[in-house]
Amino acid sequence: AAAQTVGGEGGERENETGGDAQVKRDRVVTLRDLDPDTDILENVKLAEEDEDTKASVETALSALQQCLLLARCSYIMEAMPAKDELSMEELGAVVARSLVLPKNLEERKQVEGEEGQGQKDEGILSANWLVFSAGLWFRCKTEHHRSKTMERACLQLQALVDQFDDERPEGPHRLKFAHSVDFPNKWEAKRELGKRMLRIGSVMSAFGVFEEMKMWEEAVECLAVAGRKEAALEILRKRLEESPTPALWCSLGDLQQDPGCYRKAWDLSKQRLARAQRSLGVFHFRRGQLEEAAAAFLLALEINPLHANSWFTCGCAQMKLGKWKEALRSFGQVVALEEDQAEAWANLAAVHVQLENWKAARIVIGEAMKRARESWKIAESFCNITLRIRDLPGVFEGLRVLLNAGRGRELPPHVVRGAAELVLQDAPTLQEGKTGRFYLPAAVRVFEDITKHVSSSPPVFALFSRLLEADGQYKRAFEVRQKEVRALQQLLWEPQRIAPGEAKQAEKGAEGLAALVGALE
DSSP, rough: OOOSSSTTTTOOOEEEEEEEEOOOOOSSHHHHHHOOOOOOOOOOOOSSSSHHHHHHHOOOOOHHHHHHHHHHHEEEHHHHHTTTTHHHHHHHHHHHHHHEEEEEHHHHHHHGGGGGGHHHHHSSSSSSHHOOOOOOHHHHHHTTTOOOTHHHHHHHHHHHHHHHGOOSSSSSEEEETTTTSSSOOOOHHHHHHHHHHTTTHHHHHHHHHHHHOOOOHHHHHHHHHOOHHHHHHHHHHHHHSSSOOOHHHHHHHHHHHHHHHHHHHHTTTTSSSSSHHHHHHHHHHHOOOHHHHHHHHHHHHHHHHTHHHHHHHHHHHHHHHHHHHHHHHHHHHHHHHOOTTTTHHHHHHHHHHOOOOOOHHHHHHHHHHOOOTOOOTHHHHHHHHHHHHHHHHHHHHHHHHHTTOOOGOOOOOOHHHHHHHHHHHHHOOTTOBEEEEEEEEHHHHHHHHHHHHHHHHHHHHHHHHHHHHHOOOHHHHHHHHHHHHHHHHHHHHHHGSOOTTHHHHHHHEEEEEEEHHHHOO
């Protein structure tokens, strides 16, 4: 049975019935079975164990109550955005509560009450085989994305697949809640097992699953990943001789990198297989054949317009071709389908820049930065666009993101200088009624952070000193000027850092500043 039997959590022991001993396979895989030193708890551990809270968390539920929680799990799975870890944590908490079992058979009978009357006692602690199995299925879903639990998830999936062939429990018990929980059939479960095995690197195990199910495209993919190209080609040729399909021709094209195979698949499908044109588009894109790539992707997208990666690659090809309006539509489709794809937002901003839609570019690059604050390339683009439209708060935000990303020594000089000059010249800004001097305190704070990361950049110290003078902080301005002198002198000691033709200018500037500082002292 999928649920636990008498004998403790996760384990199944020898169960003697009528003198016959039957050793049952373990169906609940625990983390400690795989790693005795794991630091992950199976269940919630309460910081303060008052009786009421403990009872609400640790009391076993009836099968009907478990069904209600699993219905909530189904709703979370359907409603949550893709790769949303917060929703996964919520799902895991609900699943963990539904999987709490009675400590013994007597407690199980008390939990079930009248609902459990007439149920055969087969040594199963769970209220119902199917309901508990559905809970384990959802738990696997919550653990595939975590490195410390993905192995347990795959082994648990294997156990759930194997139990379909068990003789016990009997059919009536299995089917009692068949319409109340979301549990896959045997073939869907095996397919999921194969996919997960492939993702964790158990390639040949995944191949065995797909081969048994006669899912030849996936089986060939496993062999290709394992480096067994000849075996994969042998399977494909055999299958193409017996019953050729467009998908098999695409798999052959992937292995041989032959565009003719994709065209054969396209013709065989009567121009209905989007994958054929999609693979053909990737083939041309990788070889720099951009016109052919864009045309192939557009044909694929006419059939399946919800494939975000196709829109993205098509947009990249259109950008390289200078087809800005077409690229604008392509990247617009990407962010409509997957709004968390930061690179698509950044490329969309680049297209707006080419079309000189600066305000639109500012909005779009802001969306990109929200989704990838660790990307220094996006932060630099953000700085450039905000500086172009004189959005000083945006420039300062971009500079801070670059500093947090460890790019303090590689800040774009034109952005740093441009932002300071807008403030010093009291120039008009994007915000109505606010000129550059309004942002002087903010500029001083940003340059304070910059100089913490930059210790040998005379231009930065010079700009910071001017900002402090404008703010009336003359003593600090003098101290920063001293740092500028030391930075210039250090630069003269390391001539390899001086740009060609600037040595005399740097030397003259250092001498002049040194004389000025000496006079002031």
